[in-house]
Amino acid sequence: MSVSGLTARALQKLQQTTHKTLTRSLDRHVKLAVTGFSGSGKTAFITALVKHLTTQATAQNLPFLEVVREQRLVACKQVPQSALDIPSFEYHNAVSHLLADPPSWPPSTQRINTLTLALKFRSGKGVRQHLSETHTVYLELIDYPGEWLMDLPMLNQSFAQWSEQQLRRLAQPDYAQASAPFLQLLAQFDAHATVNESELAAMASVYADVLKQLKAQTRLAQLQPGRMLIPGELDGAPILQFFPLTAPGNTAEQTQYHHLEQRFEAYKKQVITPFYREHFCRFDRQLVLVDLLSALNDGYTTLTETQSALSDTLAMFRHGKSGILSRLFRPSIDKVLFAANKCDSVALADQDKLTRLLHSLLLPSENELKFSGVEIDTMAISSVKSTQPKQVTEQGETLSCVYGKPVGESNYISYLPPIPPEHLPGVQHWPKQGYEFLSFEPFPAYQGQIEHIRLDHVLQFLLGDKLQ
Template sequence: MSYSRLDKFKDKAKNILKRTLDSHITLAVTGLSGSGKTAFISALVHQLTEQANDKNMPFFRVVREGRHIATTLVPQKALNIPTFAYRQAMDSLTSKPATWPESTKRINTLRLAMRYRPNRGLRAQLGDTATLTIDLIDYPGEWLMDLTMLNMDYATWSNKQLNMLRSPVRKDHGAEFLDVLAQFDSQKSVDETELKQISNTYKHALRAIKQHAHAANLQPGRMLIPGDLEGAPLLAFFPCQAPQLKQDNTQYAQLEARFEAYKAQVVKPFYKEYFCRFDRQVVLVDLLRALKLGPEIFAEQTDAITDLLAFFEYGKSNLLRRLFSPNIDKLLFVANKADQVGVNYHQDLALLLHDLVKSKANELTFSGVEIDTMAMAAICATHNKSVKEKGRTLHCIYGKPLHEENWLTYLPPQPPRYALSKAQWPAHGFDYLDFAPMPNEDGTLRHMRLDHALEFLIGDKVR
């Protein structure tokens, strides 16, 4: 047996032992582009490694009970994957002026080791202290959307994309591509130059839709964030109406082949490598931004979230599953950035999110998955501020709007408690503001209910 094979065998044995003792967890931090995944992971690391005390995290039991010893970053096992840029993210969050970290543009991973004093079970009998290893994976939200392509053939995908391009919020940004496509002869022999030119036009349409309409369902995601596929012919495809009679060696046949190759060589490996071995999951949803963007984008993002959940493995966990085929047995839905509405509206956000996911949540609960929904802010960007007006107390927020110089006291609109139909949507919409992060003077970060989230996600692993 070679050294490399022996090394792999040892690593596998160690992982089996850890899973036997339930001392390892892989946490899926899931969300669409802009939902706050990078900020969430940064906050989780920061709070556990630098601010884990009973005053800051009173609802995380291992901390409140004084059993948390220390948490630290440790080297990851996947040496071929870049490490999550935690220090760079913290530099952004604590700079003056503070800024949000850059969005993720590639796969990153990070490993934490949490040392604690167990108070029950086999771990307590084996020693005074134990260690929980936590693996986190960060990836572009744009790539996540590609998973739904796995359930479609090229004709189905094309019809869906073309219908979306003709929708009210997208048609202006996709008009040039649709005009070019109308002149495209899909039945003639392959013209590589023409395919590349039209795929570039489609790419520009996707980027314009993302920038101006802020739509979530944009495919293929690698056209927006190509990573190491920049310039690859694999990305030179676009949606096209299917001809009545398919023929070989035509432009349409070439587009169909590239679509299938993209699924086989990009999407499937991404799925198999990163989405089949999670133990716990948090789904981050920026409801405020979705409400601000209007009923069509709100409905699109809601559908995208529920569609994506079909690609994760769920089920009640036991020893054999932990060892050989881990399933997600706890799922937390989070209405993120809740500090950007008044404290009196946090319950409204949680109820709205519950209404959006209740059908899927009921299905998973029946399968033995433990589910919770909450409104939280991984990193606070505002302070609550009460204002008296005409004998009433208004629950306002105070902060610095993003890309502005002046600080503002603002009264946000009340979010709905359930999903509104287009007819029910208020004429004035929902005018929420985006705020810059607000670190403390000493560089520490404030959170809202991150300790609640940690207790739900990993509290049972550190008892």
């Protein structure tokens, strides 16, 4: 072969390699943090997301997701995850609950797990259009017990600060009854005494019972430490055997107080920090699911607690601002979506009120996030629709009801839900009869298709730009 032939072939090869490398670098990895306190709907959301993208990605079903509306999504499928040390999200098990007859909700999460989706699409514009036929975005999702998120703010606290905050919380009138057994024991506890392991273990167990009872009774978000509720592999470990107590005047070494303080610090260092360092750093996008309806059902105290839990937790995600965060997590989140989930329990016309309520609760945090250059949005969604809207006429009046099967009931009912407030009502304006939003079972799938409310808006906001 002539020299010019050789050069031409080398050039062609170089062109191909450059093209391949460029194309590969345009394939993107997106890590989406699906966050929210326990019961906010993370597992149901991830299940719905996978179901809609893999088997229901039509323009009728996801009209607001551009890549689908413009018919550029070629296919989406689950691919092997990159993190080999984390269990896989059990999608098939979760979706089988939603598709069963009768359908039910997937079980609550007891451990961290992950899943990666590959979305193959045609580019709509720009340089990508000319480079190759299709491109692929790898979407990595992580699901974990919501209780563990609650521990994040503890990183910013000393044992004394944490104890003071927890004891103040337990003493609130709404929670006093559940807290009484622990507070009575605490009144007799000698913080100056030398360490008595079995007494500490017994006290910690009573404290854990209080947390469990509060979790069952209320939607109180800041039940700490979260691992007492879902211990994972730490069940029975001494690192979990601590509880809040007021600092005595003299906190000498070898005392019970000092021992508890050491356990608290060990919990921060050995449990919370590695969890967030390993799993929460380098997220690109964040979805925060909020269950406002359960908080409203619970009452004024829980709603205000939800607000402060959200703001404490978001402060930890603040980008490049918090000392602890920039040291530990180096976050790179540039878009955060706050979603008032389960909006299908509210009449269609009132769903906007939920968005406004969430917006008002988040105002202080939103402002901080925006200031640090994060794009944010708020919306009311339902990842798995559990009701259908229904107009009911009663005594000549048309009522906007919802139709569904309440959890634990055997029949479908038409129900007139309360109207949610648009702002956090003051305690004196809280309705005397309180709020009673019902929880419904998932609505039966029609021909294997589940329904959602604004899941496509969520996906467009969080991923739209990555799929252009």
